[in-house]
Amino acid sequence: MIGFTLSFDGYDASENKLEFYDAAQAMLGFQRTLALTTHLVLNGEVITQAPSLKDAQIFVVPPREGSWEIATIISLSAVVLYKLGTAPRETPLGNLVCSAYDYIISETLGFHVDYEKTLGKQYEELSADRKNKIPLLDQSNFDSVIEKCEKAVRDMHRPIVKSTSAERANIYYETDDDSFSLGHALTSRTYEYINETIVDESREIISGKVSSYNINTYKGRIYIIDEKRPVPFELSHEARNARSVGRIVESLRLNAIDRKRDDAIVSFRVYKHRSVTDRLKSVFVLAILNE
Secondary structure, X not given: OEEEEEEEEOHHHHHOOOOHHHHHHHHHHHHHHHHHHXXXXXXXXXXXXXXXXXXXXXXXXXXXXXXXXXXXXXXXXXXXXXXXXXXXXXXXHHHHHHHHHHHHHHHHXXXXXXXXXXXXXXXXXXXXXXXXXXXXXXXHHHHHHHHHHHHHHHHXXXXXXXXXXXXXXXXXXXXXXXEEEOOOOEOHHHHHHHHOOEEOOOXXXXXXXXXXXXXXXXXXXXXXXXOOEEEEEEEOHHHOOHHHHHHHHHHHHHXXXXXXXXXXXXXXXXXXXXXXXXXXXXXXXXXXXXX
């Protein structure tokens, strides 16, 4: 079994109650994030509509007492079972879906997950298995889904921040034998991070190494040295020229070869986008300085 549970607690949720409309919106947001993540892992495609999920179905099951829960089971199609060659519990697929979902939710909430040590390592192991036919993806694929899931994750906070019929929520990964919590709790603080963005009025210069880049959206992530973590970036129209893109791709290539290479460092002139708690959320690139 591959399953996830969104569990609300505190206030009315502790008495097994949630405000109806907020609960419905949270359920829709939860289903959307699961559908987009599952479809990406199984098919290697980024979809924009949850009903477009292919090769799997997501079922909702009755909640347990003790708190207000939305429990789900992901049922895989015969096509996926054929690709795997064995039953899901005998393969790393469940752990892969779990890691992918944890990465997407954590990054959306503003908590960095080291891709290379989590999903990247699992995909390396999958690539060594010649029987495996699941698409082998890179970080940029998952970064695209993070962007598509932001509103859905915001909706998952509704019982916490709108009706305040819950104080917090946790997401659990369920298997036949075990259950454990993913990443970080959903709270009013994580909602503030997602919901509000402050754009700095002054231009600043940042330096770092490109860790992912999407040639179609002109978006990616750069490991900023001062921040000690990757941060999303988007190129302005003025920066979308051949020399700038070439420098970004070169930084990504060098960084992929050796993460300690200094010649992978690139400097950007940017507007910084911050959360209300002053955490850097993303940067809007005006120009690349060392082209």
